[in-house]
Amino acid sequence: MATMDNFTSLSSFTAEIFLAGFIILLLAASFFRKNRESGMGFAYAAGIFGIVGTLLFELQGWTADNNAVYLFYGMLRNDSLAHLFKLLCLLSSLLLLVFSLVSRETNRRFDNTAEYVLLILSATFGMMLMASSENLLMMYLSLEFLSLTSYMLTGFTDRDAKTSEAAVKYLLYGGIASGVMLYGLSLLYGITGALDYASMREFFAGHEVSGIILHISIIMVMAGMGFKIASFPFHSWCPDVYEGAMTPFTAFLSVGSKAAGFAIIIRFFSQIFGLETTTKLGHTFDWQTTIAVLSACSMTFGNLAALQQKNIKRLLAYSSIAHAGYILMAVACRSQLGVTSAFFYLSVYFLMNFGAFLVVIIISNELNSDMVSDYEGLVWKNRKGAFLAAMFAIYLFSLTGVPPFAGFIGKFYLLLSVLEKGRALYWLAGVAVLNTVISFYYYSRILRLMLLSRRLKGADLSEMQRGDYLPYSLMAGLAILTILFGIYWTPLYNFSRLAGMAMK
Amino acid sequence: MEFINSHLLSLITFVPLLGALLVLALPGTREDIIRWSALVITCIPLLLSLLLFAGFDRSFAGMQFIERYAWIRDFNINVFMGVDGLSMPMALLCSLICPICVLASWNIERGVKGYFFLFLLLEAGMLGVFTALDFFLFFVFWEVMLLPMYFLIGIWGGPRREYAALKFFLYTLIGSVMMLLVIIYFYLASTPHTFDMIELARTNSLFDYRMLCWFGLFIGFAIKVPIFPFHTWLPDAHVEAPTAISVILAGVLLKMGAYGILRINYTMLPDITMRMAAFMAALGVINIIYGALCAMAQKDLKKLVAYSSISHMGYVILGMASFTDEGLNGAIFQMFNHGIVTAMLFLLVGVIYDRAHHRDIDSFGGIASVMPNYAFVTFLAFFAALGLPGLNSFISEALVFLGAFQKYRILTAIAASGVIITAAYCLWTLQRVFLGKLNEKYSLLPDLTVRETVSLVPLCIIVVVLGVYPHPVLNLMKQTVSLLNRIITGAGI
Numbered sequence: 001m002a003t004m005d006n007f008t009s010l011s012s013f014t015a016e017i018f019l020a021g022f023i024i025l026l027l028a029a030s031f032f033r034k035n036r037e038s039g040m041g042f043a044y045a046a047g048i049f050g051i052v053g054t055l056l057f058e059l060q061g062w063t064a065d066n067n068a069v070y071l072f073y074g075m076l077r078n079d080s081l082a083h084l085f086k087l088l089c090l091l092s093s094l095l096l097l098v099f100s101l102v103s104r105e106t107n108r109r110f111d112n113t114a115e116y117v118l119l120i121l122s123a124t125f126g127m128m129l130m131a132s133s134e135n136l137l138m139m140y141l142s143l144e145f146l147s148l149t150s151y152m153l154t155g156f157t158d159r160d161a162k163t164s165e166a167a168v169k170y171l172l173y174g175g176i177a178s179g180v181m182l183y184g185l186s187l188l189y190g191i192t193g194a195l196d197y198a199s200m201r202e203f204f205a206g207h208e209v210s211g212i213i214l215h216i217s218i219i220m221v222m223a224g225m226g227f228k229i230a231s232f233p234f235h236s237w238c239p240d241v242y243e244g245a246m247t248p249f250t251a252f253l254s255v256g257s258k259a260a261g262f263a264i265i266i267r268f269f270s271q272i273f274g275l276e277t278t279t280k281l282g283h284t285f286d287w288q289t290t291i292a293v294l295s296a297c298s299m300t301f302g303n304l305a306a307l308q309q310k311n312i313k314r315l316l317a318y319s320s321i322a323h324a325g326y327i328l329m330a331v332a333c334r335s336q337l338g339v340t341s342a343f344f345y346l347s348v349y350f351l352m353n354f355g356a357f358l359v360v361i362i363i364s365n366e367l368n369s370d371m372v373s374d375y376e377g378l379v380w381k382n383r384k385g386a387f388l389a390a391m392f393a394i395y396l397f398s399l400t401g402v403p404p405f406a407g408f409i410g411k412f413y414l415l416l417s418v419l420e421k422g423r424a425l426y427w428l429a430g431v432a433v434l435n436t437v438i439s440f441y442y443y444s445r446i447l448r449l450m451l452l453s454r455r456l457k458g459a460d461l462s463e464m465q466r467g468d469y470l471p472y473s474l475m476a477g478l479a480i481l482t483i484l485f486g487i488y489w490t491p492l493y494n495f496s497r498l499a500g501m502a503m504k
Numbered sequence: 505m506e507f508i509n510s511h512l513l514s515l516i517t518f519v520p521l522l523g524a525l526l527v528l529a530l531p532g533t534r535e536d537i538i539r540w541s542a543l544v545i546t547c548i549p550l551l552l553s554l555l556l557f558a559g560f561d562r563s564f565a566g567m568q569f570i571e572r573y574a575w576i577r578d579f580n581i582n583v584f585m586g587v588d589g590l591s592m593p594m595a596l597l598c599s600l601i602c603p604i605c606v607l608a609s610w611n612i613e614r615g616v617k618g619y620f621f622l623f624l625l626l627e628a629g630m631l632g633v634f635t636a637l638d639f640f641l642f643f644v645f646w647e648v649m650l651l652p653m654y655f656l657i658g659i660w661g662g663p664r665r666e667y668a669a670l671k672f673f674l675y676t677l678i679g680s681v682m683m684l685l686v687i688i689y690f691y692l693a694s695t696p697h698t699f700d701m702i703e704l705a706r707t708n709s710l711f712d713y714r715m716l717c718w719f720g721l722f723i724g725f726a727i728k729v730p731i732f733p734f735h736t737w738l739p740d741a742h743v744e745a746p747t748a749i750s751v752i753l754a755g756v757l758l759k760m761g762a763y764g765i766l767r768i769n770y771t772m773l774p775d776i777t778m779r780m781a782a783f784m785a786a787l788g789v790i791n792i793i794y795g796a797l798c799a800m801a802q803k804d805l806k807k808l809v810a811y812s813s814i815s816h817m818g819y820v821i822l823g824m825a826s827f828t829d830e831g832l833n834g835a836i837f838q839m840f841n842h843g844i845v846t847a848m849l850f851l852l853v854g855v856i857y858d859r860a861h862h863r864d865i866d867s868f869g870g871i872a873s874v875m876p877n878y879a880f881v882t883f884l885a886f887f888a889a890l891g892l893p894g895l896n897s898f899i900s901e902a903l904v905f906l907g908a909f910q911k912y913r914i915l916t917a918i919a920a921s922g923v924i925i926t927a928a929y930c931l932w933t934l935q936r937v938f939l940g941k942l943n944e945k946y947s948l949l950p951d952l953t954v955r956e957t958v959s960l961v962p963l964c965i966i967v968v969v970l971g972v973y974p975h976p977v978l979n980l981m982k983q984t985v986s987l988l989n990r991i992i993t994g995a996g997i
Contacts, residue, residue: 244740415684451655453666
């Protein structure tokens, strides 16, 4: 284990340095522009350049040292889990920028695109730190960094009351959640006298600690983390924010920010308390059951609440609560296979949920509506409608978890890791598969309206234009990957396994 | 030729899949080209399975035409295929029914390209289920079949198609997620971890929770058969589906449930199966009687045929539960025969519906005088359904009773009364539709067209030939059946 001091750490920190430098540069540049309307294209181009550059630095940094290193005296731990989550978050930000370019909401009404892009880049910076934090303070700060930028991005347009309501709700809820979490963290600090995970782990290995206090502090910490991944019972911001925020950002919240949240959850539990139950503390403190119960509640609540939703963004919000539950299931497994499955599922979820939101964005561009009922008869309208409906069907089936789509493989691994843990978690697998059936009921409502109904409702669709090729080919690309990873997923699995192997 | 012989099963399974992609690439406006290419594509598996039929070693009980390719090495998942006497008749049935269904879907007008794309996908899924020997692969095909079915019922079906499609999908999904849990459990319980069905059947005694697993699998398959009380999706789906899809549903899909029980419950958990024998036999008898009584009460011709399917699948379950060579042979033969006969019945219902635009049994009458050829074929089909000696179903039902009577005297006696009810509703229906006074409204109905005749004649020939000389099919399954029976009865002791 190599712990680096501040100066030597910098060489392993190039991607973050590049991004931070780029943010400052862009901030400075945005002061000098002449009028606020122009420069939209420039701002997006700069943003995409920044993310791609960071991505390249990140890839280069990963191939340079594959081993885990502790940076800045153990504040951060750069291991393959961190690298993989950073890649996932960077790709989410990239897609967020591309989606923003495509969406009617973000590419017309804006007059301050540069700030929008800046905030996205800052959020990305926060997520990158989240992926590698191995210190309670660092973890808290990076989480707050992402949260603060997310509040601003949620309320970025003064479109209508819903947006403002969403932003305020998000801010208030997030403030409380992070306060509770901070209290939990301070309890943990009080127990162990340490802030970095490695020392805390050492402490727990050598001391017996009262289970009640640990439970209380863990549940408080989960409030902050559960808020980030939108899992029950810390989810109540989620539907309103998803509905009120601009759709590209909603997509980002449901994937990128959730993935970053899972990165800190996985790291927190596996690095402090250990994956395999060989450590001494197992006998009084059972975080496995706590997480398993949260997971079961989250998926059941999310799916049941989604049944009645009429707005597609709210529907997908509840579906994302349910998916947070599915992934938590893998965290509760407390095994390397569990971490692997969690990452595998997140990357599959990245493909299918971004794909689904891209369809929602395009349909909303065309129909000017987010209501599910306006999707009626979409497939019969024209070729564009048929294409959109077919794509949405692929993503929805994948979200349900039906082969031959990647979503099924993701669920397969989740269930595999749960069943591998033996009879203690069999009930959880049962809950999960029942939820799969429930979830199809509301996904099928969209399918039914789009594909099965013969009545045409809502506005007509425009014909194909030149500007349409980017979003449509992106959509097809995500769908092809969804199918491809459903048929042959070894490459993705091998990457995910690296994430699992980093945790012990 | 060498290549074809050594890759026969993968060709049979994946040609429809490639064909589906081909259809997707064709221009959607050239509907005739799409129809003809679908017909040609579905004929390829038929020809290949005739090769399979010719090359099948009837004196060997194990798997033949085995192919194995690594798929996901880390988890020991293989593309592992093979056929034995159990799956061979089913694969043959499936590849035979599909071209006929393409002919029956010639008059589909809306979204022709999508229809045939999904249809070919469905065929690949069905053939895959019958040929897969890797449990994971089996599950993938099992589920892949669901998606096209959902759309084929939901888009091209009758007035209540949306409800029927959703009900079908949800029912099957509940069954298949339970199966998935059992599959993963088996995988984890076996050492080394494997999805190989043959290997799992060999090492099955290692598993715990055998009863739970048995029920997980059984319910999954029972929904498909469908066994009472999981049958309620069937009347909805069959009635709302377009003709060709009803044919597929009744002709092939229902067989998958019974095939799954035989292939998986029987070989992997033989001791539990033995313990559950009486339970299964009782369910079979309920199916026979209940289905027949329901059929008798129907006013809609298609619903009548749908309920008759439930009744006929009861014979399959009863025969399976007898654990005698006769009973098992009869059950598998009955699966084959029911596939042929019920396909005919649904095709015939489709013919009359296309002309009269309704299926109300009571409002027809005397049709035989205007459509003599149609009447002839329909009489043949209904006589086959009621088990008239000389036609194929008679032999399989007789075998089932012969086998079952050795084990369950009272149950078999009750089941035999189902034959009488079946005869009653079949004859009563024929009388109401074809005999009596001609309803003037229908005096101008045209008789069978060439397309309809072409799709019905092969089935008529099979019905008659197998009724007189059943050995071509019975020989296929004989060895495998007695092996299967030895496994079960061996485990029960």
